[in-house]
Amino acid sequence: NNQIEDRKPILTADGLVQTSNSPFEPTISQETQTSNGIGGGQCQLTVDQLDIEILPIIYDIVRCVEKDPLENAVKLRESQDCNHKIFELQKRFESAREQIRQLPGIDFNKEEQQQRLELLRNQLKLKQQLIRKYKDTEF
Numbered sequence: 001n002n003q004i005e006d007r008k009p010i011l012t013a014d015g016l017v018q019t020s021n022s023p024f025e026p027t028i029s030q031e032t033q034t035s036n037g038i039g040g041g042q043c044q045l046t047v048d049q050l051d052i053e054i055l056p057i058i059y060d061i062v063r064c065v066e067k068d069p070l071e072n073a074v075k076l077r078e079s080q081d082c083n084h085k086i087f088e089l090q091k092r093f094e095s096a097r098e099q100i101r102q103l104p105g106i107d108f109n110k111e112e113q114q115q116r117l118e119l120l121r122n123q124l125k126l127k128q129q130l131i132r133k134y135k136d137t138e139f
Contacts, residue, residue: 044104045102045103046103050096050100051099052092052095054089054092054093054096057089058089061082061085061086061089
């Protein structure tokens with residue numbers, strides 16, 4: 001089921017991309033499924049929505065390590081603070097991994113992503129042609 005076949009995309013009358021060889025077997029693109037709510041149960045996460053800010057925590061850890069207190073009590077407290085910040089950094093990394101796993105298309109390899117991109121470009125060209133054709137039509 002994961003094999004990708006080289007099929008020419010066909011734009012149907014209702015604006016969907018049909019990649020099937022049979023005109024009686026319409027297929028709906030994944031983008032249409034998710035935008036119509038047909039596909040997965042959760043909303044799609046985009047790259048702009050990722051919250052993977054880690055530089056401030058790394059900066060705090062470096063500052064914590066740079067401090068060299070002379071008193072043992074202060075050293076112990078600084079060490080505990082540093083350990084807490086490292087633990088928080090680990091939580092941020094885990095959160096970033098979870099968010100990245102939710103990105104659409106992350107499970108496709110490079111070749112599959114390029115094929116999907118080419119398919120979407122073809123779909124865009126077909127839709128632009130239809131729009132031009134519609135605009136040129138006089139009623």
